[in-house]
Amino acid sequence: MTIPLQSQFLWIWRYLMRPLWRALVRFLDHDGPMLGASIAFSILLAIFPFVLFLVALSGVLGQDTAVRDFIGYAFEYLPVEVGRTIYPVIANIMFSPPKGGIMTFSMIGTLWVASSGVESLRTALDRAYGVESRRPFWWRRLQGLGFVVGGALGILIVMLLIVAGPLVWSAFAALVPVPETLEATYNSARYLAGGLALAFVIWGLYRLLPNVKQHWFNPIPGTLFATISWLLAATLYSMYLQNIANYTVTYGSLGGVIGAMMFFSFTAMIFIFGAELNAALMEQSRDDSVPDQDGSDGIAGQIDTGEIPRRVTARVILFDSADNVLLFRHHDGNCHDPRRPEIVDFWVTPGGDVEPDEVLSDAALRG
Known part of the structure; x- marks a missing residue:
């Protein structure tokens, strides 16, 4: 059975183009580019305190190498120029860890600053869904701290699995001859695991941060869009920095910082647009379920x-x-x-x- 061309076009418009158009309109109406720049600053402000807490937590758990593996693994996804800008500071934190302990006043302050990045994401998501955050201030901050601590623990657990993976694979390859094609597939699977981990984090932020009740599958479309778009944007931005742009000529020694801020801003705008897409699809679903005003339906x-x-x-x-x-x-x-x-x-x-x-x-x- 052949579907008429007109029906195919209507299906594409109804379930693909119209939600994307609605999301774009909402993104512009909610000042998405300005929010993206604000979130980029919050990310740059929060990323180093988060790494500081991650290093301190790994020291308590005796997993110092897991943090270094995670940093190296994460930098494989970042544009090279962005990595060159922020890696020296992160390396200084990793190889000169803070003294005192994880529950010192300075570390609590570090957690507070890191959770501010979560708050900036919450503000953008609430605006995307068209709601106001009626949760108490202490609850929002407690949830933000929970995201920071839970994220740090999740990183350590995932890195242990990633580090243990090659050991298990080597033991398996020593017992059973492994074709080269299967080995290449395994190496590709490691990068796929990173993409799935990123998608899970984005889904969790879409699901838990905004002050709106939604089913677990509602954030999936925006999650898929944000994950694929971010991986593509990271690749294209890296090519752009290497072959076209030269921020050093314009900004001098601040060129690397400007390049990193631009990348974080693009990242934030992709994240916000994914939330707007989820909200547009939820709105379209509600509109489709409403009977016609003339009473002829339902x-x-x-x-x-x-x-x-x-x-x-x-x-x-x-x-x-x-x-x-x-x-x-x-x-x-x-x-x-x-x-x-x-x-x-x-x-x-x-x-x-x-x-x-x-x-x-x-x-x-x-x-």
Whole structure:
């Protein structure tokens, strides 16, 4: 059975091009480039304290070599010019570890600075999803510290597995003759493992940081986009720095720092766009599930829309067993971004009053 060309085009537009276009519009409306520059500064500010904590933690656990292996492994993915800029500082941290211990006041301050990078990502994600962070300040900071500590422990565990992998492979190759093609496949699998680890980290940030409830599979499209785009951008930016750009001519001794900041800025914008893509797909899914306003589709035809308050232009979403309107959507200009109207969800109470989305979760549990 052959699918008509028009149907193929409509499918591509509906499930690929339209979400990407919506994500681009949201990205620009939410000042994605400016947020990317802000996050780039936070990353540059947080990366060295994070490595400092990682070195201190590895010393406590007796895994000093794992940190060095991780640094070398991570730098294989970075553009060469960016690695040359930040590696001397990281090498100084690795080979001159801090004295005192992991729970000193200076180390606690280091953790605090490192968690500030997580906070900058949270701000960008909340804006991408069009929500405000109502979590207490202490909870946000505690979650940020948890990401830093958990990330450090995860790095050490993954590096132990990566280091143990060649040992197991060598023992296996000594017992069983291994073809060269299979050995090449194994070497490629190591890089694939790095890409999967990056994807898992991005998925976790999309899933846990924003103040929005979502299913575990909702962040997957943005995760795939961000992972593939970042790996491609790192390769292209490395080629650009080596063959075209020369920041040293313009910025002198700061050329390497500027190059690193540009790379981190591109990284942050890719990360933000992935979140905007997730939000656009969630919005499109909600819109597709809403019946038409004329009542010709689904249960909406059974409802008298005159029950909805006149001050609202609404589309019915949810009804109770007695066909009373419980939830509708309307366009409200008084939202997070005053430059363009957003769609905001409200519940209709039995008395006809309208309550904002603070009661959505409670009403959903009841209804």
